[in-house]
Amino acid sequence: MIKPLAALALAAASLLALAGCAATPADQPAQDGRIPVVATTNVYGSIVAEIGGDRVHVTSIIDSLAKDPHEYEATARDRLAVRGAALVIENGGGYDPFMTDLLDGSKAEVITASDAHPGHDAEGFNEHVWFDPTTMITVVGEVQRALTTIDPEGRAQFAQGAAALTTALTTAGQDLAAIKAEARGADVFITEPVPGYLAAAAGLVDTAPEGFSSAVEEGHDVAPATLLAALKVIRDGGVTAVLANGQAAGSETQRVEQEAKAAGIPVVTFTEILPKDTTYAEWMHAAIASLAAAVGA
Numbered sequence: 001m002i003k004p005l006a007a008l009a010l011a012a013a014s015l016l017a018l019a020g021c022a023a024t025p026a027d028q029p030a031q032d033g034r035i036p037v038v039a040t041t042n043v044y045g046s047i048v049a050e051i052g053g054d055r056v057h058v059t060s061i062i063d064s065l066a067k068d069p070h071e072y073e074a075t076a077r078d079r080l081a082v083r084g085a086a087l088v089i090e091n092g093g094g095y096d097p098f099m100t101d102l103l104d105g106s107k108a109e110v111i112t113a114s115d116a117h118p119g120h121d122a123e124g125f126n127e128h129v130w131f132d133p134t135t136m137i138t139v140v141g142e143v144q145r146a147l148t149t150i151d152p153e154g155r156a157q158f159a160q161g162a163a164a165l166t167t168a169l170t171t172a173g174q175d176l177a178a179i180k181a182e183a184r185g186a187d188v189f190i191t192e193p194v195p196g197y198l199a200a201a202a203g204l205v206d207t208a209p210e211g212f213s214s215a216v217e218e219g220h221d222v223a224p225a226t227l228l229a230a231l232k233v234i235r236d237g238g239v240t241a242v243l244a245n246g247q248a249a250g251s252e253t254q255r256v257e258q259e260a261k262a263a264g265i266p267v268v269t270f271t272e273i274l275p276k277d278t279t280y281a282e283w284m285h286a287a288i289a290s291l292a293a294a295v296g297a
C-alpha cells in the first residue's frame, strides 16, 4: 500500500547536484557564496536544504535527538548565526520561542511554519505541524518563494526541489488516507502530541485520558488518577497501538509503554528531530510506514 519513496529521494538528491554559484545579498555575509539560512530544528533545515541544494548554507540550531526543542536555550553561537542569516525558518506556535529574541535587530526573511496551519490561533493548538503534509506543502511553497526572492538565479533549481518535496508530501497524505480507509478509526493511545497530525490524518482515535498528553508535553507529572485511568485503558484492550514520543519519555509514559508491551500492543515512537543522515521526506515516509504497520493497515 505504501509506495517506496526511494526513487523520489534519489531524484531529489540528484537535483541538489545541479547548482552553480549563488548570489548573496550585499548586506549578508557570504557562506561560500551560498544563501545563509538558519532553521530552529533540523526538520526545517532539511526542508530548506532539499529545496535550496548547494545554493544554501543551512545552520540547524537543534540537530540532535538528545536535545528537547521545548526546553532549548539559545547560545551566543546561535545568535551569531541568526545575525548573518538571509532567511530564518522556525516552527512557531510556542515551540521554539528562543528565536524571537535571536531575531531582534535581524533583517532576515522569516518563515513561521505553524502560521501555515489554519488552526494556529485556536486554544490547545498542536504545534507539531511538520507531521501535517497539507501544512508542509504550504511551507515548501513559502521556502521556494523566499529563496527565489533572495537568489533569483536559483529560480529553476528551487522550483525543482520544491516540486520533488511537494510530490513526497502529497504521497504522504495519500498514504495516510489509505491507512484511514483500512484501519477504520482504530483506537490508539497517544502519550504526547508529537504524532497528533499523523494519527488524525490516518483517522485514528486517541483514547488517552484527558490531561495525560498535555502533562507529558509540558514536563509535568501526570496526576495519579490520570495515570491509573491510562493504565486501565491499556488493560481493557481495544487499543491497537501506543504512539509515543521517542525523545521525551517520562516515568508515566514508560509505565504506559510497559503495560502495552505486556499486553502485546505495539508501541510506535516518533521524534521531534531528524535522525542523522535522513532527509525530511525519508523520515516522514518511515514514520507513516511504521504507523501503518502498527495499526495493521
Ligand SMILES: [Zn+2]
Pocket: 070, 128, 193, 194, 217, 272
Ligand atoms: Zn513536542
